[in-house]
Amino acid sequence: xxxxxxxxxxxxxxxxxxxxxxxxxxxxxxxxxxxxxxxxxxxxxxxxxxxxxxxxxxxxxxxxxxxxxxxxxxxxxxxxxxxxxxxxxxxxxxxxxxxxxxxxxxxxxxxxxxxxxxxxxxxxxxxxxxxxxxxxxxxxxxxxxxxxxxxxxxxxxxxxxxxxxxxxxxxxxxxxxxxxxxxxxxxxxxxxxxxxxxxxxxxxxxxxxxxxxxxxxxxxxxxxxxxxxxxxxxxxxxxxxxxxxxxxxxxxxxxxxxxxxxxxxxxxxxxxxxxxxxxxxxxxxxxxxxxxxxxxxxxxxxxxxxxxxxxxx
Numbered sequence: 288x289x290x291x292x293x294x295x296x297x298x299x300x301x302x303x304x305x306x307x308x309x310x311x312x313x314x315x316x317x318x319x320x321x322x323x324x325x326x327x328x329x330x331x332x333x334x335x336x337x338x339x340x341x342x343x344x345x346x347x348x349x350x351x352x353x354x355x356x357x358x359x360x361x362x363x364x365x366x367x368x369x370x371x372x373x374x375x376x377x378x379x380x381x382x383x384x385x386x387x388x389x390x391x392x393x394x395x396x397x398x399x400x401x402x403x404x405x406x407x408x409x410x411x412x413x414x415x416x417x418x419x420x421x422x423x424x425x426x427x428x429x430x431x432x433x434x435x436x437x438x439x440x441x442x443x444x445x446x447x448x449x450x451x452x453x454x455x456x457x458x459x460x461x462x463x464x465x466x467x468x469x470x471x472x473x474x475x476x477x478x479x480x481x482x483x484x485x486x487x488x489x490x491x492x493x494x495x496x497x498x499x500x501x502x503x504x505x506x507x508x509x510x511x512x513x514x515x516x517x518x519x520x521x522x523x524x525x526x527x528x529x530x531x532x533x534x535x536x537x538x539x540x541x542x543x544x545x546x547x548x549x550x551x552x553x554x555x556x557x558x559x560x561x562x563x564x565x566x567x568x569x570x571x572x573x574x575x576x577x578x579x580x581x582x583x584x585x586x587x588x589x590x591x592x593x594x595x596x597x598x599x600x
Contacts, residue, residue, distance in 0.1 A: 289392045315401050322325065323394040338379030351498055377440055379465065412481035425512060427464070429481035434463035442486045450487035454478050491531060494562040501548040503583035511582050512538055512551055517568055518552060531561040548585035556561045 314418070350561065396406050438461070443449045447458045456470035466483070468476045498519075502511050518537045522528070534556040542552035559567050 294463075294555070316398050319394055319401070321396045323390050327387060327390050327399060330390075331383050334379050334382050334386070338375040338382075347588040364462040364530070375499050376464075377461075378435070381435065426479075426481060429465040430479050433483065434461075434466075437461075437480055437483075438463075441590050443488050443491070446560075447488055447490040449479050449489065451483050451544045452485060455487075489562075492559060494557050494559045496554075496557050496562040496565040498553040498566060498573070499542060500551040500573060500577075501585045502551065502577070503548075503585045504549060506583040508541060508550070508551070510580065511577070512540060514576050514582060515551060515553060518573045519555070522569055522572045528557070528561075528565055531558045531565060533557055 328554075338531070343448045389441040396410075437443070442459070443458055443459055443466075445458055449455065449458055451466075451468060454468045454470065454476035456474075456476065458466060459469050459475070460467045464480060464482060466478045468478060470476065498515075500511070500515055502508070505512050516538050523532055523536070532555060536553055536555040539552040539554060541549060555565060555567075555569075576582075
C-alpha cells in the first residue's frame, strides 16, 4: 500500500473515531438522559395522581381508599381528611425519591457503558457495599420500613394521644424514622419507629368516658344510680357537649365493692380526645347532685370538712 493510501486510511479512521466520540456517543448519552427524564416525569405524575386528591370533594387520595377506614361515618371531618392527605403526601414523597434514585443509577450505568467503561466491577462493588451497609444499618432500615407501614396503616397521626410503651402522650411529629411524643409533664420523647412494638391510640375512631362513682355502703344504691343518671342527662341536655357526645350515657350499675366503698359506673361514647373533658364536667355535676340528695360518701370516719365520727366503747 502506498504512503498516501495509508495516510487516507488513517485519516478516515481518525474521522470515524472523532465522529464516534464527538457526535454518536454524546447523542446516545443525551438520548438516555431524555429517556430518564421522561420516565421520571411520568412516574412522578403517576405517584402524584395516587397520593393527592383530584377534587376537593374527595375524602382521601386514591392510594388510601382501599385501606381500612377506622373512623365511624359520623367522624369524617375535615381534620381526618387533612390527616389522610398529609399521610399520602409523605408516602408520595418517599416513593418519588426512590424512583429518582433508581433512575439516576440506571442512567449513570448506561452512560458509563456508552463511553466504554466496564460497569461489572462497579455493580459487584455496589453489591458488596450494599450488603455491608445492610448489616451495619439494619436498625435504620427497620425504622424506615416500620415508618412506611405505620403511615400506610394509619396507626397514629399528629395530634393523637397514644401509648407507645415507654412513652405516652400527644404525637407532635411523625417521620419515617422517628416519632416525637410529648407527655403530660411536657417532656418530648423521640421514639424510633422500629422500636415500637405496640400502639395504643386514644384518639382514633371514638372514645369512651368512664365514670366510676364511689358511694358508701350505707347509701341507697338505687337512688344513687337515679341521681347520677339525672345529673348526667342534665349536663348533656345543657348543650355543652353537643358535638362531643355520640351516644346516650349507659348506666352499668354497681361495678365494684370493697370494704369501704360501692362503685357505680357510667359510660358515654364520645369523640376521640374529648373523654377527659366530659369526665371532669360530669364528675363535678354528679358530686353536686350527690350532695344535694345526701348520698353518703365512702369515708369510714365522716366526710372531710364535716362532723367527725368518734368511736366509743
